[in-house]
Amino acid sequence: MSGTVNISRRIWHDTAFKAEPFTEREAFMWMIMEASYKDREKRVGNVAVKLSRGQLATSVRFMCEAWGWSKSRVDRFLKRLENRDMIGTDSGTGVNVITVCKYDDYQSKPNESGTAGSKKRDSSGTAAGQQRDKPNKGLIPEEIPEATSSQEVAGYQDFLKAHPRPVASQAGAKAFADLIAAGEKAEVIIGAARAYAEVVKRWSSEGKVQQSDNFLDPVRGKWRDYIAKPAAVPASTEDRMKFWAESINEGRFVSAATLTPAFIRDLIDAGLVTPEKLAERGIAA
Structure with a gap:
């Protein structure tokens, strides 16, 4: 069977598929789908890189993240594709540029408007429709x-x-x-x-x-x-004693049942309240 098919970039983030490391075939498809479909200039960090049709500028580190691979596996895979004349690599400008060989076999040429001939737009033409055609996790942003x-x-x-x-x-x-x-x-x-x-x-x-x-x-x-709220730190015994002493001495409402006899004795021993003040508030010393 021969011929080509149009595959939306949305396939990479479709929830119908489990997130897992790419196969080698998927990794090569990823490069095809990320390559520029027309000549353009792209800024990568502090460098402006001129990309021809069929080229992409990316780093091995980014491909490791996107594909779920180790660096050594990515390096070996790129070298094998290069040896088979499926891609070319050039880092002469300090930026890693990959050229997909025979790119025209995979992607139709741009039409007069400058867009890929096979690309379909959302019928509404709205920003939301255009957003749905943008790549999601694992694809290369417009600038690196x-x-x-x-x-x-x-x-x-x-x-x-x-x-x-x-x-x-x-x-x-x-x-x-x-x-x-x-x-x-x-x-x-x-x-x-x-x-x-x-x-x-x-x-x-x-x-x-x-x-x-x-x-x-x-x-x-x-x-x-x-942001997760930090767990409340229990008040220390010292803080509790100060709180209840202030409540008693300043005339705030204090339920006698709230304070145990041992705690009341601790307040008196610490000099925070007097037996007279407790009696005035109706709290047994």
């Missing part, structure tokens, strides 16, 4: 952030996995990195995403769910509303 620690990259991926409406984007990656740089803990942000996911399970409309990049937005983001 400047180099960050592997822990930060892993943290952002864990955040996307925890969030009920994950969208991998430059804006989301930057917002996450900015929060970490400001001193926020990755586990706190991820915990907020998990808590939000539990809350929205009870909602009747998916449209109300704030997508992951907006969730971290410094103005509209709701993530702080879902």
Whole structure:
């Protein structure tokens, strides 16, 4: 059987499929779907990279995260594809550029409007419809952030996995990195995403769910509303004694049944209340 089929990028985040490491075939399909369908210039960190049709700019580290593979496995796979003339690699500019060989066999050429000929638009033409055609977790944002620690990259991926409406984007990656740089803990942000996911399970409309990049937005983001509240620390004996002594001495309501004889003796021994004051309040010393 020959010929080609159109596959939406939405397949990568369709909930019908279990999240698991890519097969080699899926990894190659991922590269095809992430390659530029027309010549363009893309900013990667501080470098502006000119990409030709069929090329993508990405890092091995990002592919490890997207595919669920180790670095050594990604390196071996790319080398094998290169040896079979299925891809070409070039890092002469300091940025890893991959060229998918025979790209035209996989992707139709752009039409006069500059879009891929086979691409379909949402019939409404709305922003929501366009958003549904955008890639989600595991796909490359329009720009790749400047180099960050592997822990930060892993943290952002864990955040996307925890969030009920994950969208991998430059804006989301930057917002996450900015929060970490400001001193926020990755586990706190991820915990907020998990808590939000539990809350929205009870909602009747998916449209109300704030997508992951907006969730971290410094103005509209709701993530702080879902930070786990610290467990209450029990009051110390000293704090309790001060509280009840002030209540007795200042004439606040105190139920005699609330205070045990032993606790009352401790208040007297500490010099916090007098037997006379207790008698005045109707509390037996």
